[in-house]
Amino acid sequence: MPDSDSFTIEPSSSGRMLCGGCVPDGVCRLGVEPRDGMWFDVTCPRHWQGGPGVAHGGWIAAAFDDVLNTAALRTEPRMVTKSLSVEYLRPVPVDRKLAVLARIERHEGREWTVSARMTLGADTLATAHAELRTRRPDHYSRHEHWLAGLPLPTNEN
Numbered sequence: 001m002p003d004s005d006s007f008t009i010e011p012s013s014s015g016r017m018l019c020g021g022c023v024p025d026g027v028c029r030l031g032v033e034p035r036d037g038m039w040f041d042v043t044c045p046r047h048w049q050g051g052p053g054v055a056h057g058g059w060i061a062a063a064f065d066d067v068l069n070t071a072a073l074r075t076e077p078r079m080v081t082k083s084l085s086v087e088y089l090r091p092v093p094v095d096r097k098l099a100v101l102a103r104i105e106r107h108e109g110r111e112w113t114v115s116a117r118m119t120l121g122a123d124t125l126a127t128a129h130a131e132l133r134t135r136r137p138d139h140y141s142r143h144e145h146w147l148a149g150l151p152l153p154t155n156e157n
Ligand SMILES: CCCCCCCCCCCCCCCC(=O)SCCNC(=O)CCNC(=O)[C@H](O)C(C)(C)COP(=O)(O)OP(=O)(O)OC[C@H]1O[C@@H](n2cnc3c(N)ncnc32)[C@H](O)[C@@H]1OP(=O)(O)O
Pocket: 009, 017, 018, 019, 065, 066, 069, 070, 073, 074, 079, 080, 081, 082, 110, 133, 136, 138, 139, 140, 142, 143, 146
């Protein structure tokens, strides 16, 4: 069985660094593309529409999660999100290229505080703040051990 804790983000066949679910497609299915420095281009695919022509709030949170971790991954190859808060300031249009600027507010040991702003032109559509952690070396094996110790599901639950 492969060692889950040896997992690292590797370039896909397209050369783009992607998380596991997107590797087979070779593109980020959330529509996040790193630009220069801490800038990212993000476009909400229409299938993430939550209302007519506007993004589902879950997509906005997921895009921020991806951007904030990618920003920290430039320094540290193993990250997880501990908390994420989003302020939804204006509806976010689908199929429009938006800009996101990330910022590392604080990094001490395993602890990271990060923030980001999503804009269209001069307008801020949403902001995010997150606490990230450098993943402990046994993060995934601890998870598997805990899961293996749970009772098997029955037809009643
Ligand atoms: C140039 C480069 C470009 C790169 C281009 C990349 C492109 C591609 C980018 C894609 C980027 C997407 C990135 C998404 C990133 C997420 O979204 S990660 C998924 C969401 N987050 C999670 O699943 C984390 C779940 N939470 C946790 O595992 C834990 O709460 C935390 C966050 C690790 C806790 O951290 P902590 O506060 O430092 O506390 P810690 O002392 O580690 O643990 C506290 C307690 O939590 C529990 N715990 C912690 N860890 C575990 C564990 N693994 N198993 C079980 N229990 C645990 C334990 O009860 C522990 O208490 P003890 O029993 O040890 O006393």
